[in-house]
Amino acid sequence: MFSKACEYAIRALLFIAQKTVDGSKIGIKEIAKGIDSPEHFIAKILQDLSRKGMVQSQKGPSGGFYLHQSSLNASLADVVRTIDGDSIFSGCALGLKQCSEVKPCPLHHEFKKIRENISHMLQTASLGEFSQQLEKSKLFLKR
Amino acid sequence: MFSKACEYAIRALLFIAQKTVDGSKIGIKEIAKGIDSPEHFIAKILQDLSRKGMVQSQKGPSGGFYLHQSSLNASLADVVRTIDGDSIFSGCALGLKQCSEVKPCPLHHEFKKIRENISHMLQTASLGEFSQQLEKSKLFLKR
DNA sequence: CAAATAAAAGAGTTCTTTGTCTTTTTTTCC
DNA sequence: GGAAAAAAAGACAAAGAACTCTTTTATTTG
Ligand code: FES
Ligand code: FES
Numbered sequence: 001m002f003s004k005a006c007e008y009a010i011r012a013l014l015f016i017a018q019k020t021v022d023g024s025k026i027g028i029k030e031i032a033k034g035i036d037s038p039e040h041f042i043a044k045i046l047q048d049l050s051r052k053g054m055v056q057s058q059k060g061p062s063g064g065f066y067l068h069q070s071s072l073n074a075s076l077a078d079v080v081r082t083i084d085g086d087s088i089f090s091g092c093a094l095g096l097k098q099c100s101e102v103k104p105c106p107l108h109h110e111f112k113k114i115r116e117n118i119s120h121m122l123q124t125a126s127l128g129e130f131s132q133q134l135e136k137s138k139l140f141l142k143r
Numbered sequence: 144m145f146s147k148a149c150e151y152a153i154r155a156l157l158f159i160a161q162k163t164v165d166g167s168k169i170g171i172k173e174i175a176k177g178i179d180s181p182e183h184f185i186a187k188i189l190q191d192l193s194r195k196g197m198v199q200s201q202k203g204p205s206g207g208f209y210l211h212q213s214s215l216n217a218s219l220a221d222v223v224r225t226i227d228g229d230s231i232f233s234g235c236a237l238g239l240k241q242c243s244e245v246k247p248c249p250l251h252h253e254f255k256k257i258r259e260n261i262s263h264m265l266q267t268a269s270l271g272e273f274s275q276q277l278e279k280s281k282l283f284l285k286r
Numbered sequence: 287c288a289a290a291t292a293a294a295a296g297a298g299t300t301c302t303t304t305g306t307c308t309t310t311t312t313t314t315c316c
Numbered sequence: 317g318g319a320a321a322a323a324a325a326g327a328c329a330a331a332g333a334a335c336t337c338t339t340t341t342a343t344t345t346g
Contacts, residue, residue, distance in 0.1 A: 001144065001231070001234075001236060002236070002237075002238070003333075003334090004238065004333075004334060004335095005333080005334080007237050007238035008238070010237055011237055011238075011248075014249060027291095027292070027293090028292080028293070029292095038334080038335055038336080039336095040335070040336055040337075041334065041335050041336080043293075043294085044294095044295095044335090046293090047293075047294060047295080050293085050294085051294095057292090057293060057294090058292085058293080058342090058343075059291085059292055059293045059294080059341075059342045059343050059344090060290090060291060060292055060293080060342060060343025060344050060345090061290065061291045061292070061343070061344045061345065062291085062292090062343090062344070062345090063291075063292050063293065063342090063343070063344080064292075064293085065293085076250075088144070091144075093144060093145070094145075094150050094153055094154055094284075095145070095147065095150035095151070095154075096283070096284075096285065096286045097286045098286055100286070103281075103283045103286060104281075104282060104283065105154075105282065105283055105284065106157060106273050106276065106277060106282045106284075107219075107264065108282075110264040111264065113260070114257060114260050114261055114264065117256070117257050117260065118257060121250065121253040121254065121257065130249050133249065134249060138246075138247075139247060139248065139249045139251075140239070140246045140247065140248055141237075141239075141248065141249075142239065143239045143240045143241055143243070143246060146303075146304090147303075147304065147305095148303080148304080170321095170322070170323090171322080171323070172322095181304080181305055181306080182306095183305070183306055183307075184304065184305050184306080186323075186324085187305090187324095187325095189323090190323080190324060190325080193323090193324090194324095200322090200323060200324090201312090201313080201322085201323080202311075202312040202313050202314095202321085202322055202323045202324080203312055203313025203314050203315095203320090203321060203322055203323080204313065204314045204315070204320065204321045204322065205313090205314070205315090205321085205322085206312085206313070206314085206321075206322050206323065207322075207323085208323090
């Protein structure tokens with residue numbers, strides 16, 4: 001479904017959102033532990049997201065990662081698109097070069113609905129909203 | 144969603160079903176052309192499916208691939224499970240080691256429905272039924 | 287300013303997937 | 317039985333994804 005990088009990215013951003021509601025910052029080691037991901041790998045991914053403005057960071061002592069309001073308003077769809085591109089939103093289920101209504105593959109009509117459900121799931125809630133639910137209900141970012 | 148191997152496999156099996164309704168057989172080169180896949184790659188995949196009894200083959204002149212009735216009755220889910228395993232049917236959207244109802248990830252409740260839709264799409268129709276529709280309506284296996 | 291801290295950057299490594307090429311085996315058909 | 321046809325098998329190559337390690341840069345704080 002998603003690439004490993006994308007899975008880690010989503011988990012990391014939700015984790016950061018959750019841990020920095022109080023305006024603090026959180027370091028890469030804690031993040032890696034918190035979401036059970038390889039430290040240097042998630043560091044690379046966050047570097048990338050940082051360059052693209054989807055997460056904020058500060059170097060030096062008492063530095064770390066955090067999220068601007070604008071980043072909190074981003075949807076998971078934005079994250080997925082940034083990392084995996086939009087194949088999941090518009091690609092053909094059977095790998096035809098172009099999904100097409102006029103030359104549909106055998107799964108097209110059914111798959112179209114599924115893609116819409118996925119889009120809806122990723123588009124509806126923002127990082128901020130998710131992290132609120134993370135606090136309230138019992139949701140998990142690692143096992 | 145699916146691996147390349149799995150995409151090619153589905154397309155190939157549907158193509159074979161379609162081309163051998165009359166009891167004939169079809170060669171690997173035609174299959175590769177018919178579904179626009181690398182010839183030797185799809186050959187490997189069909190070898191594999193053949194060993195597992197999901198497609199039938201015969202060597203020598205006038206040989207080729209075809210499908211027993213039992214193979215025609217297989218669902219796409221069977222094919223996907225054979226090649227990609229069952230991660231798509233039961234894996235966690237965010238890559239947690241185990242999808243779990245009691246320790247759900249933030250996407251779990253929504254994603255569960257989507258997984259069910261995917262299962263349904265793959266489980267419902269058999270290869271044979273798909274290939275009938277391929278003939279009747281205008282469906283495509285390459286672009 | 288110096289030392290310490292933390293992210294950024296860069297350069298690899300390893301593993302998996304995808305794809306190619308060559309040889310072998312089986313079967314048919316003359 | 318020999319030639320030709322076709323899949324099976326095996327070994328390899330290329331690309332991409334996932335992951336690691338080292339060095340650099342920026343920032344803080346005493
Ligand atoms: S053509 Fe395959 S999903 Fe649209
Ligand atoms: S726990 Fe992630 S999908 Fe079920």
